[in-house]
Amino acid sequence: MKILAIGDPHGNMDRLKKINYEGVDLILLPGDIGNANLIRKMAYGNINRKKEGLPEIEYSKKEGFMQVYNTSMEVIKYLAGFAPVYLIFGNVEISNVKTEEDAKKKGKKIPFLADDLNAMKNVKVINGKIIEFKGVKIGGLKYFIDSSWVEEFDSKEDEDYDKKMKNAVKDTQEAKKILGDFGKIDILMCHQPPNGILDVVKNSGAPKHWQGKHAGSETILKYIKEFKPKYVLCGHIHEGRGEDKIGESNVYNLGCCGDKIIEIDD
Numbered sequence: 486m487k488i489l490a491i492g493d494p495h496g497n498m499d500r501l502k503k504i505n506y507e508g509v510d511l512i513l514l515p516g517d518i519g520n521a522n523l524i525r526k527m528a529y530g531n532i533n534r535k536k537e538g539l540p541e542i543e544y545s546k547k548e549g550f551m552q553v554y555n556t557s558m559e560v561i562k563y564l565a566g567f568a569p570v571y572l573i574f575g576n577v578e579i580s581n582v583k584t585e586e587d588a589k590k591k592g593k594k595i596p597f598l599a600d601d602l603n604a605m606k607n608v609k610v611i612n613g614k615i616i617e618f619k620g621v622k623i624g625g626l627k628y629f630i631d632s633s634w635v636e637e638f639d640s641k642e643d644e645d646y647d648k649k650m651k652n653a654v655k656d657t658q659e660a661k662k663i664l665g666d667f668g669k670i671d672i673l674m675c676h677q678p679p680n681g682i683l684d685v686v687k688n689s690g691a692p693k694h695w696q697g698k699h700a701g702s703e704t705i706l707k708y709i710k711e712f713k714p715k716y717v718l719c720g721h722i723h724e725g726r727g728e729d730k731i732g733e734s735n736v737y738n739l740g741c742c743g744d745k746i747i748e749i750d751d
Contacts, residue, residue: 492720492739496520496556500742506567516575516676519557628676629656633703679706683725683738
């Protein structure tokens, strides 16, 4: 069986059209499917402004969401023409719950990305789920804010630090439960890398105080060490693209539009 893993497409159709799909049985995508240029500009811009003591800029969340939504649908429609596609959500995709919250606040109708993707032929969003494909167990862990990330990247002097940490602790506990329920699987598909592995921030577009730090997840690292999945597929830190091992586990940071063929004996 031939599995094709593709890292963070971000709506880059030109790059996706250069990949060889011949003989591929399954396509795996560890998040950040659509173009997130507007969302990234909003997030990084306000992080830097806050660091400089400047007020944050109010952006249209719907505009950023629709850019991600439309380009995500285009990417998945294209890929599903070659083989079944299993994916998780990265940090640019928005859950149905969050979409509904934003829609109520703005009083506007916004499409549900997860529902619309799952309604497509040959496509499955596997956030927090295990799915078996031809005997191979694949677990999907969507992006979450690890409490270890908040400790490393946020200042305790910030007025919203306690709120961020509280939310991160909640997210981390949920991720730990999901991973615990997964137990032993063949492939873990997660958005961010495990901490200390292919996760150093070197992107010049990221905030200056992030540079050189490990941005991976301690929670994911602990899971890999305990349950030893054969393959770990991630992205998120594009400049960390490459391959490494944690014990018996092969870790692939697929970067932005990087691709990797994994061949598994039937």
